[in-house]
Amino acid sequence: MGTNGFKRKLAAILSADVAGYSRLMGEDEAATVRTLEAYRRVISDLIQQHRGRVVDSPGDNILAEFVSVVDAVQCAVSAQKEIQARNTELPENRRMQFRIGINLGDVIEEGDRIYGDGVNIAARLESLADPGGICVSKTAFEHIESKLPLGYEYLGEQTVKNIAKPICAYKVQMERRVTVKDHAEAKSKGGTWHRPLIVALAGVLLITVVAAALWQFDFLPVRTRVDDTTVQRMAFPLPDKPSIAVMPFVNMTGEQSQDFFCDGLSESLIAALSRVPELFVIGRDSTFIYKGRAAPMRQVSEDLGVRYVLEGSVQRAGDRVRVTAQLIDALKGHHLWSERYDRNVKDIFELQDEISMKILTELRVKITEGEAARILPKGTNNLQAYLKVLEGEWYRNQNNKEANNVAKRLYHEAVELDPAYAMAYVGLARAQGFDVWLGASKSPKETLADAMKSARKAIELDDSSAEANAAASAVLVAMREHEKAIEVGERAVTLNPNSANALYTLGMVLNYAGRSEEALPLLRQAVRFNPVVPKYYHHFSTACRETGRYEEGIAALKTSLGRVPDDVLANVVLATLYVYAGREDEARAAVAEVRRIDPGFSLERFARGSPWKEGPKRDRFIDALRRAGLK
Structure with missing residues (x-):
């Protein structure tokens, strides 16, 4: 605490100025004042929405205090994007732009007012920003670099008026990440929710006629500029x-x-x-x-x-x-x-x-x-059980043995917290079945039995759950109980015809049962709902193969391989399609890709693990792979 009521604190300051303000005042003082007031209201609302407090607003400036650096930068980005979006509705000579500077530094506080180099540096950073842009100091950058999905361009050390030492400055790219240039990346300092900061804002007014624009300032919160599409x-x-x-x-x-x-x-x-x-x-x-x-x-x-x-x-x-x-x-x-x-x-x-x-x-x-x-089913009223399932899903989606083990543990913990939580059992059934697919099970038969037990428990708790029925159907087909798998899969699609996973599961099961004509429309729908999932294309193209639509199946797999070129199963199915279509040279090229990706690929192991129903359809595609060169 200093004398006369002064005290010092660490604060982040954001400053912006109005380009051409004097000229605009000279051209149309009344209109400029009205526009300035309208923009003040917009900015003040944004400050409040970002946990800020307006401290002062002299002339064409606004001074505000926030809870964190992250909030300050988010507020600045929101303000710039809001103004940018509104400018598109205005003639060029009536548009408004801001230059914003942000600093985290030491300030002197007296009552509700602030002073010191922390504020002065923010004002100097503002002058380095482009119109419509944001410039931040190194201290501010270190608090936001890893926290906000923005790009940053290092501007180097800048010598500015009335500041003894040069300041490091960064330009904020608001639309995409940009690698920081010519400077070692700053390390995150951890959470910043509770660090006080101060923000000074001022508008760049380029509007001479405002009556037609004022109505736009009444809707909040901030909306990002969106480009038209066709x-x-x-x-x-x-x-x-x-x-x-x-x-x-x-x-x-x-x-x-x-x-x-x-x-x-x-x-x-x-x-x-x-x-x-x-x-x-x-x-x-x-x-x-x-x-x-x-x-x-x-x-x-x-x-x-x-x-x-x-x-x-x-x-x-x-x-x-x-x-x-x-x-x-x-x-x-x-x-x-x-x-x-x-x-x-x-x-x-x-x-x-x-x-x-x-x-x-x-x-x-x-x-x-x-x-x-x-x-909007509640599923559970136990927050911790819900969070365990969310975390379990995140780990299961990592698609590897170690993460899948963590997912199983989390699902088990969720079950302990709420034994009546159906989605915990659904997740457990999926993870247990996934162990077999990953080759992580010492006894696939026992693991599938455990997965079936989990899926049945999920259905018992919530028989209206498409997710539970789809999980059960997938386990049943892996156990080669094709007719039961179809019955349960059909129920999943009936319960939720919009579920990409339910559609895919039933289509997959019908394929394995030799009923690809019925599978094809379901898999076509699944791909439309979820167009980037490789396994959907595997089974869609398999259905195309079994129904004589060779070129459609080949085209679909090429689309999938364009996204995931090292997909072994896509190349396996592609090889069979080429053989069926009489294009054996291309089939051998697909087999070469299989060997490149998985040098240890075994056709015998693949055939043994495939849940296809025994019969001529299964025998034909296995033979096609042999003809293409797989052993």
């Missing part, structure tokens, strides 16, 4: 009902250990929405290929063939969780809805339901009370 550029025909892709929620906590929580929220929303017959929902595997990538919404829409995209972020600290979500109409290039939620973690179930129902409302999908109960 149906003609889509990889798949647009469905005849509302279609949506739920993107993996961005982990803003900065801790990889919280990935499972963020992924789980996305997966829960996908599962809930897929239960609505009036919606078309892309499967989890296809949206998660964008995880960690700043893909434009236009690209997502075109790649997956959907009109709507949901994106968001999650920040968790202790018992508190902050979730942001926004629903985008990528076809028209605008946002339908966006919201920020600050809740206790124990309220995560209600939050998931709230977001799901809001999406249905925005897409004008009406459901009854009974349908809502089916779409």
Whole structure:
């Protein structure tokens, strides 16, 4: 504590100025003032939404205090994107741009006011920023580098007015990650939720006429600029009902250990929405290929063939969780809805339901009370059991023996916490069955029996669960109980015709039972719902092979191999298709790829492990592989 009520504290300061402010005032003082006030309201609202507090707003500046550096940068990015989006609706000579500088440093505090080099450096950083851009100091950069999915360009040491030593500056790239240039990457300092920081904002006003623009400032929260797309550029025909892709929620906590929580929220929303017959929902595997990538919404829409995209972020600290979500109409290039939620973690179930129902409302999908109960099943009221299952799913999706063992342990722990939690048993059944596929089981017969026991328990607890029935069907076919597997698989598809996994499982089972004509339309649907999953293409192309559609099957596998070139099973199926089509030279080339990827591949072991029903169809494709050169 200093004299006269002064005290010092570490603070992050954000400063921005208004380019051309004097000129604009000279051209139309009244209009400029009105616009400035409108933008102040927008920025003030954003500051409040990002846990900030406006300290002062003299002239064309705003001074505010935040809880963390992450919040400050998020606020700055949101402000820039909001202004950018609104500018697209205005003539060029009426557009507004900001330059923003952010610093974390020492300041002097007197009452509600702040002084010192911390503030001065932020003001100097602002002058280094481009119009519409953000510039941060090294101290601020070290707190956000690993926490925000942004790019950063190192600008070097900058000598600035009234600051004794040069300051290290970084330009923030708001749309994509950029490798830091000519500077060793800073190491994360850990969580920053509780570090106070100060933000000074000022607008760059380039607007001379404002009356037509003021109405735009009334809707909040921030919405990201979205580029237009067209149906003609889509990889798949647009469905005849509302279609949506739920993107993996961005982990803003900065801790990889919280990935499972963020992924789980996305997966829960996908599962809930897929239960609505009036919606078309892309499967989890296809949206998660964008995880960690700043893909434009236009690209997502075109790649997956959907009109709507949901994106968001999650920040968790202790018992508190902050979730942001926004629903985008990528076809028209605008946002339908966006919201920020600050809740206790124990309220995560209600939050998931709230977001799901809001999406249905925005897409004008009406459901009854009974349908809502089916779409939004609680599953468990035990938060810890729910979190164990989320974490188990994250580990199981790593697709290796070690992670699968961790997943099994987590599912068992969830069962102990809530013995009536069906999804814990579903996860356990899948992981146990996966052990056999990974070759991690010493006794596949016993492991499959355990998996069947888990799947049956899941159905006993919740016989309306498509996931439980699909898991049971997959285990039954591995046990070569084809007719039972078909019966249970058909029930899974009946319970949820929008489930890519249920459709795929039944199609796979029908293939193995020698009923590929029935399998083909189901697998075609599964690929449309989840167009990037290799195993879907394996079985779709197998169904094409068995029904004489050789060229279609070959084309599908080439698409899959374009994404995953080292896929052994894709090359195995491709070799059989080439043989059936009379293209044996190409079949031998596919076999050469099999040997390159897996030098120890054994046709005998492959045939023994395949759950195909005994008969001429099985014998024919095994013989085709021999003719292509596999032994």
